[in-house]
Amino acid sequence: MKEYYEDDRCVIPEEIKKMSNEELQKKIAQFEQAGKTHKAAQVPYRPTRVTLPYHLA
Amino acid sequence: MILEFQRYGRNKETTVDSSYISGGEYRRKFDSIIDNAAVSRILYSKAKEMLLHRSGTLFEDMYWFDGASGAVLASVLDETTEEQIGYTTAVARAIDGVVNLIAMHTHPNSMPPSIADFNSAFRHKYAVSIVICHDGSVYIYASAQEVPEYLYKLYVENFLRIGYTDKEAQLAALDKIKQSYDIDYCEVR
Numbered sequence: 653m654k655e656y657y658e659d660d661r662c663v664i665p666e667e668i669k670k671m672s673n674e675e676l677q678k679k680i681a682q683f684e685q686a687g688k689t690h691k692a693a694q695v696p697y698r699p700t701r702v703t704l705p706y707h708l709a
Numbered sequence: 710m711i712l713e714f715q716r717y718g719r720n721k722e723t724t725v726d727s728s729y730i731s732g733g734e735y736r737r738k739f740d741s742i743i744d745n746a747a748v749s750r751i752l753y754s755k756a757k758e759m760l761l762h763r764s765g766t767l768f769e770d771m772y773w774f775d776g777a778s779g780a781v782l783a784s785v786l787d788e789t790t791e792e793q794i795g796y797t798t799a800v801a802r803a804i805d806g807v808v809n810l811i812a813m814h815t816h817p818n819s820m821p822p823s824i825a826d827f828n829s830a831f832r833h834k835y836a837v838s839i840v841i842c843h844d845g846s847v848y849i850y851a852s853a854q855e856v857p858e859y860l861y862k863l864y865v866e867n868f869l870r871i872g873y874t875d876k877e878a879q880l881a882a883l884d885k886i887k888q889s890y891d892i893d894y895c896e897v898r
Binding site: 654657658659662664665669676677679680683684687 | 769790792793794795796797798800801816820823824825826829857859860861862863864865866867869870875879889890
């Protein structure tokens with residue numbers, strides 16, 4: 653029985669497609685600001701870096 | 710065989726070059742992913758198996774491995790919905806609490822890891838995740854936090870408007886997300 657699906661398709665919602673360039677930039681700026689606040693609030697900050705070869709702990 | 714081709718609408722765009730994935734260049738990509746020869750051999754073997762199984766279709770396969778031993782913990786090889794992987798109760802049970810978990814799945818359209826892939830990697834605490842594309846490209850990625858899917862799509866739309874292709878737009882959007890969120894990815898060369 654399937655619990656849920658991970659969808660790999662990148663479907664852009666109509667509401668985003670309909671945005672003017674100005675609206676799009678404004679929305680991006682809002683999310684970026686919220687992201688910075690969220691990142692700053694993370695304690696402790698645990699950076700993720702993918703390097704090759706990958707060394708498992 | 711012909712019937713199977715017709716049923717699943719096999720197409721050239723998602724057909725795998727079996728000579729390339731059987732060759733040294735492709736195998737060496739897996740050698741460079743992990744510093745454990747036995748595990749990298751298993752990853753390569755399963756990657757080849759999945760690509761040949763799904764060649765010419767939009768269906769995806771997925772495996773979960775113990776990163777220390779390479780043991781297969783779970784797999785989904787019978788997905789019937791295109792470009793998605795369904796997590797079953799059995800899969801969730803098999804990977805729950807496993808340390809050093811490696812997840813590897815196919816991307817028929819040869820796109821980089823999706824934002825759903827990153828969020829899934831974070832939620833399931835994958836040590837590292839691998840996307841193997843039907844065109845022979847391989848990506849590894851990791852995530853230490855949830856990323857807003859909506860922001861990712863805003864970025865993609867933004868890049869599409871300035872003339873990027875779908876793939877370029879998705880890669881550029883991931884690079885923008887990396888600046889603000891704790892994710893990382895790279896293409897294995």
